Amino acid sequence: METRDLVIIGGGSAGMAAAVAAYDKGIRDILILERTEFLGGILNQCIHNGFGLTHFKEELTGPEFLTRFVKQVQERGIEYKLHTNVVAVTKDKKVSYVNAKDGAITLQAKAIVMAAGCYERNAGAIGIPGERPAGVITAGQAQLYLNEYGYLVGKKVFILGSGDIGLIMARRMTLEGAKVLGVAELMPYSNGLNRNIQQCLIDFNIPLYLSHTVSKIIGKGKLEAIEISQVDEKFRPIPGTEKRFDVDTLLLSIGLIPNNDLLDKAGVAKSSTRGASVDEHMQSINAPGIFSCGNVLHVHDLVDYVVAEGAVAGEAAASYLQGTLKESEGPCLETVAGEGIGYVVPSRINLANAGENVELKFRVRKPSKNVYVTYSLNGQVLKKTLKPAIIPSEMEIARLPRNLLGEEGGTLTVSLLAKEEN
Amino acid sequence: MARDLTCIICPRGCHLHIDDNLNVTGNFCPRGAAYAKQEVLDPRRTLTTTVRCKSQLLEVCPVKTNAAMPKDKLFEAMKAVNEVTLTPPVHIGDIVIKDLCGTGVDLVATRDIEK
DSSP, X not given: OOEEEEEEEOOSHHHHHHHHHHHHTTOOOEEEEOSSSSTXXXXXXXXSEEEOTTTTSSOEEHHHHHHHHHHHHHHTTOEEESSOEEEEEOTTOEXXXXXXXXXXXXXXXXXEEEOOOEEEOOHXXXXXXXXXXXXXXXXXXXXXXXXXXXXXXXXXXXXXXXXXXXXXXXHHHHHTTOEEEEEEESSSSOSSOHHHIIIIIGGXXXXXXXXEEEEEEEOSXXXXXXXXXXXXXXXXXXXXXXEEEEOSEXXXXXXXXXXXXXXXXXXXXXXXXXXXXXXXXXXXXXXXXXXXXXXXXXOOSOHHHHHHXXXXXXXXXXXXXXXXXXXXXXXXXXXXXXXXXXXXXXSEEETTTOOSEEEEEEEESSOEEEEEEEEEETTEEEEEEEEEEEOTTSOEXXXXXXXGSOSSOEEEEEEEEEOOOO | OXXXXXXXXXXXXXXXXXXXXXXXXXXXXXXXXXXXXXXXXXXXXOOEEEEEEOOSSOSEEEEEESSOEEGGGHHHHHHHHTTOEEOSOBOTTOEEESSGGGSSOOEEXXXXXXX
């Protein structure tokens, strides 16, 4: 069996950033395995702009952003295989892949970076009542067809879910001549960024129905119409509030899920995000040498944060290969998502390995104004930060100085605390 | 003319108010005030879309305007964009349409397509 130092699963922004970082720390035997015909992952279809403001200090489109990383990979001579599907990973770091040229191959990797991105929740996941005609499609799939293949999936469109991909597609399809009749959002607030509500919906007079869901799908063979209803506080459709829209397409923008099945099947511990449970070096807490980064770990809002996380994972993989990442049995902090917090990454902080600052990433469960984010060590508040506004669609990043965290271990809890009125 | 606006400059998305004398409130940073004035006097957007491309790999090439263009000309611009077919090689920054619909901004390629 062939042995490789570092195998990276996924050639999107996270995988490329990890490869470049590992190379720059001295690792030369690197192999990126990418399923599609291009490096760059989801950015290939994200032709809109707004990427790179943090990383490159300028506003780029998705293809421009990914091209810069492809150049960095190619300049370093890092090997990658396209059209290559990884079918299995084991905890002892065997990687099995298939492609048309090599056939079915199993490699022994010394370290793995998992960077396989995420997938979209689909119609089956939410059980919409009614028929099952053609024309119900996820927003990202419609984006792929339009932006890479030049194929507009419909002319009269309704969108369920106000995630950013759905909003971006509302504008995109409108500009291409489709009529977007509305967007329904189950929650009483949008899951997209305010700026996307403005520039994708309001700019084009597309109505947003908050606290609404699609309550019926109508059409035999091909979608003919949908019905939406207002929902009550328990998200149940309220009878008598139905509105019918004659459409040929229903786009779903109802959430993204880490594409972590390979590690899950291998027995690598996972967190509440469905990505791997990792430590501060993005290393699996029960599979040494297996690192995760990007949307396969938790869904990010900005690619700038994805490439930063990819670089952390790539550098850590290099340290692991070079024997400088300690395999410590020493004290650890387990992170806990407290009141109002959806999840926290990493799951564990290994105090022996943690650097000068420990970075925590998390999302809140619902929009809040004038709240403190508190960080508590074994119940004692270490730090609190006032947030004028905080929303679930934005990922929060906090840096805690290592010296605040003590040496004993225990739990580190992130919570929201309402600001007391004076 | 007083209006309530959502700032689109950054992901924060401030809720702005601009009065008849162009006084802006609700902005977190100076860029918000500049945006609000621009938005009421001469609203502009960057257009990102695709043009047909005779490539072996892709059916279309992504493009953008190299500066924000008047918002009310977006649909007119889309008509012009949909008349164009590119032939590789295409490189990032190549001008696809100069002075798009008389707006003074150029439409440029945002992807390298070698063949």
